[in-house]
Amino acid sequence: MCKDLGNLTSKLNELTFSLLLAGYKTCPQNWVKKGKKPFYHSFWFITKGSGEIIINGKKNELSPGKLIVFTPGMICDKKSSSSNPLEFYFIRFTHAGAIEKKEQWHFKQPQDIPFPLHGVYSIKNSSGVALLFDEINSLSKRRSSTIAFRQKILFQELLLTLIQDFHTQTFSKDTRQVIEETIDYIGHHYHQAITLTDLAKMADLSNSHFSRLFKKNTGYSPIEYLTHLRIDRAKELLAHSDIRVKEVSQNVGYEDELYFSRIFKKIVGVSPTQFSDEQKTLDQ
Structure with a gap:
């Protein structure tokens, strides 16, 4: 879980995003991927099934409500249950830094501003997060500048929903x-x-x-x-x-x-x- 939520929010607020790909995957039985290194940043949100993922040697069980944040260079082994295959939404994206300070804009390339989330997270508000993934996925089947703009807004809304979920888990009511x-x-x-x-x-x-x-x-x-x-x-x-x-x-x-x-x-x-x-x- 994220320990410094104020810092996380500040870092995300300094980023601008471009969505490259979105979709929904149902894994076949005995689905296994070993030693894969992501080239892009991406989110997976598990909706059904079970499985496991090993990221840089650390094993995590996968089940509905788990969010996986992939970053370039991770070494990942992924496996789905043969009797209860994984199903998940995915979003692939790139980011760059864009922040205004003292009325001056400052820009950073992706390699100079690491994405502040990585690894596996448990989400409490699964229905709210799944709905945003589904809306982004639906829009990915259409094309126009308006659609692309709407996707970016929904992605920002997704990030805000994740931050709020982390807050809920970290702080008592x-x-x-x-x-x-x-x-x-x-x-x-x-x-x-x-x-x-x-x-x-x-x-x-x-x-x-x-x-x-x-x-x-x-x-x-x-x-x-x-x-x-x-x-x-x-x-x-x-x-x-x-x-x-x-x-x-x-x-x-x-x-x-x-x-x-x-x-x-x-x-x-x-x-x-x-x-x-x-x-x-x-x-x-």
Whole structure:
């Protein structure tokens, strides 16, 4: 199971995808494939039957609800039960890195940005995941730019569903609810003074335990999350209003205008004044 879900989500969010092939396979009796090395990344989602797969020497039993994530270079031995053959959906894809930071786009080739999932995973929401695989499979039998665009959207939805499934397995219902409640609180009170201790008390957890859970869930520490939310709101105000930087600073929870400006420039890459001037130029 994925231990750092916030980090996983961040890494997946930096990727763009191209789907190469999708389908559904029913294995014949005594189906065996040994020593195969995948050339592409691919997903298999088992819907029926039983079998086993050995990936780089590690054996895993296969049954309905298992997701296998293949990455290039893996050494795989696969075998289906003779009495209960495997059936599974599959999707083959490529990926590349595409992320915007401080209004600059950065790109990476597949070999420079490893896919963050690999191996065998157990899925709880089998019906939801199977439905998305089935929709992608159905679209693969048709061709048009609109169909290809829809496939990409469904693939992203599949990735999101997998992340949500991992969350369900990792966090108890009570823990998830506590984190969501603090996220909601930050969203409504970001303009007020909020400390880590305040949030931890709301969650009835120690500062350190709350911080670990929050970062696992979001990819940010609580204060990093608050800071980025404040800066996002400041960008909205600077782009679509004529209020002064000092007023923006106070509106998003910073009494010290100079401190706000330093934080803004660190995250956005330019000062609040420069950002405002650039946005107004674009609107002309």
